[in-house]
Amino acid sequence: MPTSPDSPSPAAPELPDLAVIRAAAERIAPHVHRTPVLRCSALDRLAGARLHFKCEPFQRGGAFKVRGATNAVLSLGEEEARRGVVTHSSGNHGAALALAARTRGIPAWVVMPEDAPRVKREAVAGYGATVVLCEPTAEARAATAERVVGETGAALVHSYDDPRVIAGQGTVALELLAQVARLDAVVVPVGGGGLISGVAIAVAALAPGTRVLGAEPAAADDAARSLAAGRLLPNPPGRVATVADGLKASLAERTFLAVGRHVERVVVVSEEEIVAAMCRVWERMKVIVEPSAAVAVAAVLSGVFAGAEPPEVGVVLSGGNVDLDRLPW
């Protein structure tokens, strides 16, 4: 990590500020949907809160990820862009980067674990990117991506440890805050922390009275543990067993910095709560959410907002890419 000559400690990782997130919003606007915010009285009653669901399953590519990927791809210089982009991703970011690359007309390589859901592999290939399969470990994914970089000269666009990606994900909050007059809290699922970092930075700047809460599966609770300990405590190496396959990643130094500054707490939910919440959203809201998105719903249904006066709560439904033939109920 480069350090400035007059600073003995390593430089803090770069994070976008509100101006950078606003610039990202302008940059990606022609290429992404402004997704609707839906209400559901049945879920309001269960949560004891007035919920405002920001519906990223309706985003291009079926998840918020196209925001950050598009911002990163459009931020590349002409020459750099021509060599293409590469990433490793369990699914949604890979599809999003493939989509963003197609938008700009440049090649993309996506390194995916062999056990990624069929629908996510097909989406990546369908957007015209080259799928490179590897062992389902963090090490194998990073090493394979590095190899592709060496072979092609393509630019690596990490799925969350990248300020351009975080800025793009933060545009979710710009829209949500414009769509709902007042929010007491916003609840966001946490995997590697790109989404919650962007959202938390935007919310802290625009609505400092609005609390930002994370939501995490108990089987991949590194953000909750890291926040409690005040230092990065990644999920143990090896396979993390959660139905929320999009949230298996651990925070990076960069996203931990944003979470530590702006996130009040991270709510941890069980696998049973995730599946039950997913089923309720399908049944009552008619929105197809994937388990990773249901984690935020499970958090609001777990009683965190129980109190006298139901608060106004934004819930980010992060994506809806699921195998319809392999439902978890």
Next chain:
Amino acid sequence: MPTSPDSPSPAAPELPDLAVIRAAAERIAPHVHRTPVLRCSALDRLAGARLHFKCEPFQRGGAFKVRGATNAVLSLGEEEARRGVVTHSSGNHGAALALAARTRGIPAWVVMPEDAPRVKREAVAGYGATVVLCEPTAEARAATAERVVGETGAALVHSYDDPRVIAGQGTVALELLAQVARLDAVVVPVGGGGLISGVAIAVAALAPGTRVLGAEPAAADDAARSLAAGRLLPNPPGRVATVADGLKASLAERTFLAVGRHVERVVVVSEEEIVAAMCRVWERMKVIVEPSAAVAVAAVLSGVFAGAEPPEVGVVLSGGNVDLDRLPW
């Protein structure tokens, strides 16, 4: 049917006009959602059209039916309302009337066929109405509803043969035309014809250049046959075999009048096309639609808009109430 003294022919059935539909919109506004319009580039490519999906699965009760039911219930006089309302319905209208009655605080009875989907029976009961089961024939349903009227004095609110209900359903078009700048056509599923009647009347008044097309399962194609013949040709008595359980009803004289005046044609689709369209909407749009709603999608995917310049087409996704444990693929 009453006739006026100076008119030798029977009076034409009453239909709402634009002013009546606008009054309905104002009346029901506090009690229904203004549903979003979504786009999907994958479906655009398949249809050869630019599709604008009006998403009534996100409506209260999971379908457009609450619009008409609420307008009817709120149109009742105080005394009449106190005795409650009754209807017979294969599902969505029953739930909608139950919901509307709860809104006004009056009792409701819903006559449902024994083979109605579980999720629809539970919805009706969940809204506090009394479910009265009967044989799954049109005759048994009407007779049972008449019996309940006799026993309770409740007002019958037919699911489509009622100008107050048609006016309420027409509010879908008021919203759609306000949400999309220009539409070359609107495609609407047709069962008993309440929805398409209200939509067609509003579109004819507000956007006379916009074509209105119906969509119907081949197994319940009475509207297509009636339109071609110029007279009512109901579906044969007995059980109609289509996965689109919401579209088994036949047009009434009233809705046939509106369809004959304002609907250009009714596109007929097969069971296979309905299931395939339903699956595509789930996979690509992440919206849970029921088979009856998928019928309109199947119609636009059947090639009716194939041509040089992709037209702007509104598609009414009418509802999303399905048994998640009993998917047709």
